[in-house]
Amino acid sequence: MGSDFIIDVSDLTKIYRDFPAVNHLNFKVKRGEIFGFLGPNGAGKTTTIKMLTGLIKPTKGTATIQGKDIRTQIVKIKKTIGVVTEDSNLYNELSVFDNLQFVGQLYGVPKSNLKKRIDELLKRFDLESKREAKFAKLSKGMKTKVIIAAALIHSPQVVFLDEPTTGLDVLSARILRALIKELKALGVTIFLTTHYIEEAEQLCDRVAIIVNGTLKTVDTPQNLIARTDSKNLEEAFIEITGLKEEIMLVEKEGKR
């Protein structure tokens, strides 16, 4: 119960037919940290999140979240986690309020608290004026805010954010990053995947780098930069993932 680690991934593997999308992953996430999960496209980041959040089952291995096993106690786990997926998964036809209310109902938020909780979130995300607006009518930035509000409706202890800033304008992305920091200050553990390495460097306490379904390393951004003798996390990422040669090749082609 009092463990420092809130997520413990052990030999986690997902094989689609003969293709290992995620290959024997082992890592731990500390309680209250922002944990970055980085990798090139198709590295297995989303597949890992899908396994940890119960959307798909592992082929082999397992993970525990707050000591509960994803293979056998996933319904209990789902009560304590919030998930923001890559795609918007709220209902276009429903208003912001109705979407949040429906998600709250699914998570069993007591009726007596639900309205108060929705009002709280709308205020915090500066969405009060959009309360009755249809989700479809919102801008991309507003939608992201509503999706995150929905993920927080049941006050989860762990929040999975899968590429949350993709497609957001600069201002919305900044607001979102500030919000992630705010969540951390509240003691929420954040599991974050992002394509923006600079963002991970700014936000994350530790990062894991995954390539072709295999975990390459887990460390703090500072240690990774120092270990690879790089200027920043992006350079370290390129070094660790082995993308350096590919980038040099592309640059060479560009010069011709």
Place this chain on the structure above:
Amino acid sequence: MFKEEVKGLLYIALKDLKMYYFKPPNVSWGIMFPIVITLAFILRNPSDAKDLASGLIAMSILFAATSAEAIVIVFERRTRTFERLLLAPLSLQAILFGKVIGGVIFGFIMSSVFLVGSVIFLGVPFSNTIFLLASLALSVFVFSAFGTLISVAVKEIFDATTLANFFRFPMIFICGVFIPVSALPSFLHPIAYVLPLTYSVDLIRFFITGSYDIVQPTVCVIVLIFYSIVLFYLSVWVLKRRIEQ
């Protein structure tokens, strides 16, 4: 846990009713289509009107329960909103049961409208209201589960509609809706016995007219319960496989 699952599935059903069911396309499939087809038969032979009531009600159940149900999950999987349900702390069975219940409530309301309409306009007598309503509910569950199975089995809305019609249209001609199964050519009997609508029509007919065509009411109930269970768990099994793909 059980209480939370029941609450969750009811919220899913209510959300579906609000978002999908009471919409013009469903109303047209659920009401207009059975009325038009039945009118065509009544105009051809007006003395058949009372005999057609059980078929008309069963047909309204078939179309009302399947028209939206067959496309709801396909639509939500395409818009990724189904993922929202999968992320909720509910079992897959509870989620699908919520989907089925949405269709059941809509189908039950639609078929009740037809029942009342048959009494008022066709002068249809019926004796045992509770058993008749129970048989409507059982039939609606079967066809809602059938719609759910179609919805989890296909990837495109167009495929769902095509597949639903592939079963629905032959059923209305083979299962005793307009012509009693006993009056059909004998080579069609084995097909009629396999299709659940046959049992719905005969059960409803029994509670309206006091007699049945080919299957005893007790057998109809057993077969419809069997279809409910099989179609529902088949939907769960297919969806599990789809999610893992």
